[in-house]
Amino acid sequence: MDGDAIPVGFRAGEMSARVLIAGAGPAGCAIAHRLARRVDVTHIDAGTRVDLACDGTLPAICDEPYRAAGAGGGLALWGGYCADPGDDLDRPEWLGLGPELRPCLTDALRWLGCKRHLAAPAVAQARGLAQPLALSGLEPRLWQFSPVGEIGDLPSVQDGTRVLKDTRLVSVELSADGRRITHAVIEGKDGTHRIETDAVFLATGAIENVRILLGPIRAAGARIPEATGRGLVEHGAFQVTGLRVPQGSWIERLHRRANDFGTGENALAMALAKSERERLGLMHDVLHPYRGPDGTMRLGVMSEQARNPANRVYLSGAQGDDGVHRARVDWGLSAEDRERMRRSAREMAMRVVSSGSGALESEGEVDVAPHPGAPVWCGHPTSTTPMGHDARSSVVDRDGRLHGLSNLHLAGSGTFPSAGWANPTLLIVALAFRQADRFLEDQAAPTGSSSASSIRSLNSLT
Template identity: 30%
Template structure:
């Protein structure tokens, strides 16, 4: 059942076994996984089925350095489906090394291992609509070599990334939630989560709407699934036992804020390679897959580098010297492209008259090829249910730029805290102070240098770049996209973490957190697939802990429910 919080009688007290706050990837996954558990589930969502400016404004806040971090209300969406309404769909699991404590990555190490998540990744893949849990090129028939003749002991081209539709969880799973024996309440904002009389548990939760309605929810367990920035905001806005915030007796909430290190740099010349394929393949089940260059675990340890992957990318767009009409058309159209994407086109750089003429010449001379590109894009991206993931243009001279994506070291000085302003509900807004470390720069620098050496040694190509520009390119986009990670990290010691290995807040016996906020490290992977896998794992824990019958505790799911999850 899906209902509007404004229609609930003012002052009502709702009862539930589990109250989930936030209907994004984590919250919707939890609700789906628990819908046959026999538990009374309430799912609170601040937004509705569509964008609403007043609701989105609740995410606004301040940023310490606008050059390094986008505005607080960008890259996250306060509506049913959350940020899955705008994600790009890239799926990949974390690697085993990401869970390890590494002496060269400060504050690294998870209290669980990859093996603890492996049982949940296949179902997470299905919920994300990314096909089979198969992330090796060898497992997908027909995968062409990325760079034929490139043989390296440091880098692999066997690792895959798979792509969701991308799936809007709100739209895709709305019907299942609407017909399930649970309550989804939209336009419901968590306003306060006080401790009870025992000081050991939280609740009842105070809920408000922007229209002025109010009610409370009393649950045996609460789960915050509101994203890596909103989770610390909610925890810090409630005093807890220490008076410093729920779970924040040791000043850990909001610290260790990570994203990913991403950029585009240099020129990879593969004209000497026997063959090159940098585009997408379609698996037997119809999923777009793509190879990438991945720094192997033994190389990470030898180089004292964090996890790192790279992709072959089209030439740098602002320079009309690439001679490609489609790229020039994209660059000329940058004033009409949303800011977050235009930034990837170096839209902040002024365009000279000479460059503009060069781009215009490329569009005119390359009109036939540009028309074919546009037709492909409209057919396979704009009109397709499963969208072509990104722009893929093969340079005639096989000279590519390199797109990289790397792990960020957990840094206690990179943090979010409460600001001085308040929102329309009287909640303090966030102040974001994202920072990177010397280890972050070293990870990218050492990985790029190793790749240049390996390409040259293989005879398959060369990679030329300016080492002095690494830090500038690494921070060109600042904290990358919507990857808000680590602000309520998982651990066994309450002095250095916020939640335990079961995602339960150390200081509150019935409060849990779902999402990337609990990741102790970021790894190289986009976080959505792991968010969903962790939510499935948490659902199993909640089922066993709060089940009313032995059958529900066993995690038995009906065949129909299993079939629905992959339909």
């Protein structure tokens, strides 16, 4: 199908779509995949439009080179570092979703090209690393690497789905009571089209979703939750200083990518157990080996950040050539963030040193510092539209529906209530699968029925 043209059967100017999905990164593609052949879907993506870039302290997350590199959107689908969030999903803020997401995580791994869902302890055992990790008092964490792909490589997505490239959502129309979207207006290279729709899924990313909510959705008269855009979370990225990795140590085996079970490449990292993190007042950070520019083995830390309302996404006064308001991002690591990340890195590194395994040798005071010439963030923006039961402190319910608009669904890392340790793509896809499944269940339910979470979401705004 030619994604640049309006599909056959659509009249110029007006279309009808049961479901409109905006955004063709991992979340949007996953929803389209799950809904394909079950409902009528139109899937749009703005591509790498420079005029939709954001300003502020995290500009590279939205700019064209970042997206063109395969970070998502523009019909790009790359799982990259697929990581199981593990016990992070057991936290209260995840609203009991852990058990429901387990099968979706397995489905997501397979869909992203990983043949099997591996367990980190099994991989560590296969590499002979279980004992040295145990002596260090640390647990293994696992990344599985998915191959690069595009939506065009996934016929099950396009089967029964209209795909419109270089097309963006510009406005919506609401029902008389203001609680449903009835029409959406999209704009592409061939013009503007008004779509009658039963449901809209916004899957344009944690930052762009906020821009659309605060721009076109609010302009239509919708009441947008106050928490929208507040509490942006990133992963901190630092190198550990004051330590040396001796040649031939087991840390090198931890670093090496391998295909232990014939299911694709994977790599290991290490972290404190949940009980130890709670005892020490630390978050879920991982210590990982990497090879520096000079070829020597070093240690890095990827750190979880606490939610902070000062880190936020909002509309700037600047507009692009077509009048589209740009998003602005204010983000930083607080002194508390940095001190906690430093304590966590020291705790993990010194446990390896004191284990007597010879994996690390101290060269002075253990500390953390930015990687030379690199940012202190990982390109994992999350929690800008977090889930929750209370519309005063969250933006969507546990099924991704916007509080106050019953047929507007948000997908992607913005809905995460916390970031955890893991790279977000695997969980993005798993959540998107579950959202699509819940949508299909709701469509099959008797007319007039609705979930308890939906009722709470609407009542909390009245």
